[in-house]
Amino acid sequence: MNRHDLALIGFGGVNRALADLIRTRGDELAEELGFALRVVAITDLRLGSLVQDEGIDLDAVFALGADDIFAAWPGGAAAPRNAEVIRETSADIVVEATFTNPHDGEPGVSHVRLALEAGKSVTTTNKGPVALAGTELNAVAAAHGVHFAYEGSVVSGTPLLRFAASTLQGLRIDAVRGILNGTSNYVLGQMEAGMDLATAVAEAQTLGYAEADPSADIEGSDVRLKVVILANEVLGARITPADVSCTGITDLTPADIADAAARGLRFKLIGSAERRADGSIDARVEPMALPLTHPLAGISGPTNAVSFDTDLLGTVTVSGPGAGRVETAYALLSDIIEIDARVSRTAEAKR
Amino acid sequence: MNRHDLALIGFGGVNRALADLIRTRGDELAEELGFALRVVAITDLRLGSLVQDEGIDLDAVFALGADDIFAAWPGGAAAPRNAEVIRETSADIVVEATFTNPHDGEPGVSHVRLALEAGKSVTTTNKGPVALAGTELNAVAAAHGVHFAYEGSVVSGTPLLRFAASTLQGLRIDAVRGILNGTSNYVLGQMEAGMDLATAVAEAQTLGYAEADPSADIEGSDVRLKVVILANEVLGARITPADVSCTGITDLTPADIADAAARGLRFKLIGSAERRADGSIDARVEPMALPLTHPLAGISGPTNAVSFDTDLLGTVTVSGPGAGRVETAYALLSDIIEIDARVSRTAEAKR
The missing domain is CATH 3.40.50.720 (NAD(P)-binding Rossmann-like Domain)
Structure with missing residues (x-):
């Protein structure tokens, strides 16, 4: 053998x-x-x-x-x-x-x-x-x-890169966007349930989701690196972290989240890369208020998910664990x- | 070439x-x-x-x-x-x-x-x-x-079978369950919004989701065939439709759905196949009231999704279109x- x-x-x-x-x-x-x-x-x-x-x-x-x-x-x-x-x-x-x-x-x-x-x-x-x-x-x-x-x-x-490279062959992928950090996703969920940011981060640390220094998670820099990888792998881009605009969840208040919920929306920290009409790449990390019917709105807790926008299939999404030994x-x-x-x-x- | x-x-x-x-x-x-x-x-x-x-x-x-x-x-x-x-x-x-x-x-x-x-x-x-x-x-x-x-x-x-066969190699898959019929999923969504079954089915027909005879969609027999395929392909079973117990959504009332919603649950028509401890397969189609945090609870409208329960990765889910030419x-x-x-x-x- x-x-x-x-x-x-x-x-x-x-x-x-x-x-x-x-x-x-x-x-x-x-x-x-x-x-x-x-x-x-x-x-x-x-x-x-x-x-x-x-x-x-x-x-x-x-x-x-x-x-x-x-x-x-x-x-x-x-x-x-x-x-x-x-x-x-x-x-x-x-x-x-x-x-x-x-x-x-x-x-x-x-x-x-x-x-x-x-x-x-x-x-x-x-x-x-x-x-x-x-x-x-x-x-x-x-x-x-x-x-x-x-x-x-x-x-x-969660075999995302392999999914895009092998099982989506023959499709043109125009955009990729996802929930790429379990800690921030967990924290947003707790804030929606009424907790403030600091308490939710402390809880995520207790549960082992967040690092001792949670800044890379909640300020978006962890997601930024993943957006670079997804853009380069899935869209064939050649971007670096400096090409990704980056806003974390630290400025979101419980009031922002409650206001969104009242309008049927849910905040998620979304990392995305999208091919513009001229072929250049729009890559960003930012909190977005998504309608509850959006494929990423229902992804809760430490789960991660990535949606691929394709020409023939529309949007296909894979979700699964984003961490764990x-x-x-x-x-x-x-x-x-x-x-x-x-x-x-x-x-x-x-x- | x-x-x-x-x-x-x-x-x-x-x-x-x-x-x-x-x-x-x-x-x-x-x-x-x-x-x-x-x-x-x-x-x-x-x-x-x-x-x-x-x-x-x-x-x-x-x-x-x-x-x-x-x-x-x-x-x-x-x-x-x-x-x-x-x-x-x-x-x-x-x-x-x-x-x-x-x-x-x-x-x-x-x-x-x-x-x-x-x-x-x-x-x-x-x-x-x-x-x-x-x-x-x-x-x-x-x-x-x-x-x-x-x-x-x-x-x-949505490349589900290929996902299981190629990108989940090396994992033991113990169960597969999903939302496998877009019409019934759309109808359940409309019923959650207050519509009765007959009106929701008629609307699904107008939108082109449901066939002229919607019985295979809402009585579960369409899902039953898909459960057979998933069980045989993904779990290596050898079952036939007669091995799949089957309950559709026709007996669900708006009151059932409202009661579930009041308890934070959402009804979905779930097709599933699970390997029992003795190696036999438990395969079924039935409406299930899922907590909103369940990976299948957020799948709305005509979208389909399948979750795979695995030994090393836990649950991985793929969602995408379930119909369309x-x-x-x-x-x-x-x-x-x-x-x-x-x-x-x-x-x-x-x-």
Whole structure:
């Protein structure tokens, strides 16, 4: 059976969930997917790095205590050594899941570039490299005959990018708009129920939806990066975050929301990209008061959704989880399935 | 460039819309899709049949007057000659778009079987053959090395079956449930706004949503066939319509709907199939009062939607048009794209 060897760069919740999936359901997945998965490298800020070309014992990794690190293990080191591991690992797929840096995408951009240049395909859930250097990194992948996949960079594991690329073939997509941030959507729902912004944000933090610093969620900058990714992927644009006008929900008052409700409208924080008649892209993040019959008006709580406006089908909408460790790990698995299919097709064509 | 030759069996609104798409956008589609489309046979109850292996002049077909028929044309005949045309045409893909017969699926089942046995792939929007003979017809297709595709048999062009089969790979789907009939959904919406059933149905007929005989829509039998297709395709079941318990919306009163609304609930006609713990399938059609936060509660008017309950992603929902000529014609195009990809992969593998 075909097999893919993975290097997990960053071992936070998402890569841990992927490793746990391989550990507990690997055989079942292999049978279903037609290929096996093996982890041959892990790097982590706290644990250090572990490189074992013959495959890492994931049970042992999950049995590590809170103070244990990889240093004493064969192939282990106390430092994460991300760049060295990416260059030296025998993995054919690098799974990049470090933190999103909205300013320059680093170190994610460098991790992805290093891997692609070393002839390894990459899957990432990291918005930074995709939104800020996607065009360049796709070109690097093509030049090295490998693949760069990033389903989880928008709306977690809900397979939006793949939906647009594969199941909407033959349609012209003129606009894409969505609810792309679960925290702000949850907060708006609570404000509609009468809560003020600060209380609703605090509640979202308690529930684990919002980060300790919720500004990227409620000021719209998280959505802005996702709009860049959607515009470039789905509309074939080449925009950057600076091309996206951005208004968050911080200026919305409970009175605004109540007034809208009285008129049968509901505020949602909408990220959108639309092709203008002249071919340019109108991309924005802003709170919009939608009629309750709008396909995005009924999306509640931490759920995300994206609508595609098409020529032949009108509007088609996909909704699903926009966060969660296991859900986001599925995005990585879904990318790996796609990479495997592309590699197989290339191999067939060469035979 | 690769090319597919089509035989259009039935020339009602949907196949007409497909022909018009090929006529007006064929070159553009060919460039995008990498293959050309040509119509080489058309059959129709009123027009008769037309078989021209070198390609039919679609402009001439669309210029036909209301009393014109194919009889006087080269390759034309006054009778539809469906079976003969399917057997004799040089087409490699037969596009079956005759009416749905919910009792035995005929003549659709015979059309599909004949085509597959003649070594031609088939795309259909006809629920009958898929719901009533899908297992058999898929086996015939496999035995003859051709393909049977039917995206448009459920929720029109909204690519639900393809979404489940391709973009949800690696997930275990435990249940599928949806709003699968636009007419009944529209009627429920109007009843929520205070209209009685009969008036709402009459309005739906005026708007072109409901058939002259709306019983299949409001009594649930249309949804029942779609539940069979979804259960068999998405859950790998092998059920028949008799396995689906079925209650329509005819017994719902405006008072029921108002009572539900007062409790924050909204009635929807839900078709569902769920895998029980013992592996058997619980399939049903019934009105359900859903909380407004449910992903299907916000689906309004003639829109359709299907939710998939998955192990790793939780619930993912796709919504879009559930009817319409052009929208349903897109389902056929989407099937043709899939057939082309499968044929290409087989050809690659044989090289």
